[in-house]
Amino acid sequence: MTASEAEQSGSLASGTAALPRLATAGRAAMRARVPGPALAGLLALAAYLAVFIICYAFTLLRHAGLPQIGQGQDDANFFAWSLRWWPYAISHGLNPLYSRQIGAPAGFGLSWATTSPALGIIMWPVTAAFGSIVSLNLLMVASAPVSAWTAFLAARRLTGRFWAALAGGAVYGFSPYEIGHIGSGQANLAAIMLFPLMVYLALLWRDGKLSAPVFTGLLAIALAAEFYIFNEAFTEWTVLCAAALVIGFALARPAQRRTVARLAGLCAVAWAGALVLASPYIVYALAHYPPMFTRAIPATSMNLNIVLAYPSGILLLVVLLALVLRTWSSRLTWLLVIMFVLIVALAMGPVAVAGSRQLGSVPWARLWSLPLARSAEPTRLTLFAYLVLALAAALWLAAPLKDTLWLAVRWTIGVAAVALVVAHVPYASAGSALPAAQSAAARPTHALPAFISSGMYRDYLRPGEIVVVVSDRGDAGMLFQADTDFYFRLAGGYINIALTDTSGLPAPVERLINPTPALEQQFRVYIRQAGVGAILVEQAWSAPWMQVFSRMGLHGTPVGGMTLYRTG
8 A cells, every 4th residue: 555545544533534634745845836725716716607607607697687597497487586585575574484475365385495595695685786587697607616616625625736626626516417407597406505615614624724613603504504595405415414424433443433423423513503593494384384295296216327428427437436446445535435326326216217217116215205305306416426526536636646647647537527527518508498489580588578677567557466477488477576576466376396386377277278168267266266457478478378368358458578468
């Protein structure tokens, strides 16, 4: 065993089981060759921003006021609404976990929907100044670079090497997982910067840069913030961190286990503190558990072919294997390998799938029937697999190697893997594409109808009037309502696949697309009982509805890209 390998094999003694210390020999020389921590961090963040803006976000920034992301789906416009809702509810003294602005007249409970309150509060100044569309677009622009940057911080603290850490950060921040969710406008899934930040905090504690109380307090705040971004990810992270500590304890030498146990104790205290900070939400949610939520979404299984679907994935697996071969006796290496295998096994879901074939239930399939896992998506665990791969890539690139030829080979493979990861970035735009039926001729831009954007709605609708919005733009009613700062109340709206219909329309309205006399009568009864004053149809998709409403004796008024039907 080489000297560097011996140092790595004992690294658990210096701090944490999950994130042990690499060899420190040669760090003084490295500091002379690379920027200091502050400058290095700024350079890394600038590099990630430049790559993402050039590859994807230039158009998004140039037209930041246009809803460009995920307009054929529901999630992006739901999150645009959520970014506006939290500031509105807080500033008006309303209960932010229940809204009568949607699902009018009764309203919808929001405690079992993912409104990401932390993001709404963080983006409040931007939303107040420029609106929720700009706020969502900027959040999507920042998510990948900032996530890459926090992974860089963790990797550089772990390895002491700038370029190796820069590569590792790119693997995480620009992973297909992240890029796909940005393209769909899923803010809760795209804001993944806190996970490597928590790893970074643990490494600072390991190096004596943070005292135990400061580490525990900062970790509790980070955990609580993640809960308020996406509580499912908070739960998954909790489980995986507990597993990492147990595995780390098992891997550690007897003399090192006290340190591992101390870290576990600090993490437990931080987790308890996070629950205290999250308790107002948790108590309210448990007290308002929706009965229909028991209709859990079946857990989907990750197709094993996905692992090999991306060339970058193949190279990253090669890197992980190479790390094992290079540092066979390192406990850190085996911790990463075991965690990677565990994460992939869980991400497979209840049934193993390869291509179009179901290989059968996995032995741990019953896990996805547990109350906390019943509505979770196993495939989302792949995020944490990319974090493991990012750290493994940084470690592999940073490991000492005297042979120039093998050093060149290693960096060639590493750079190729990172380049292939970054090559996925332009495909984030696929999530923002409108359905094929919405051709460029019919809808040259994603701009809001002038009826909404120019304030014409004030001339045709009364403040607080209940309206129905019909459009093939995903969750258009909630987007329009957010842009008007809740000027009107919305009948319908989409908040969660287990709670509301994905069309965002009230059922009596949705069923009218195939009208019968009985359905028309149900529609009239609903309009009267719900107090709906108007129906707004976005003109780009109005043709079938014009026929339906005309047949019922309703007369439309074209105005500002909308057709307005008064119902009373």
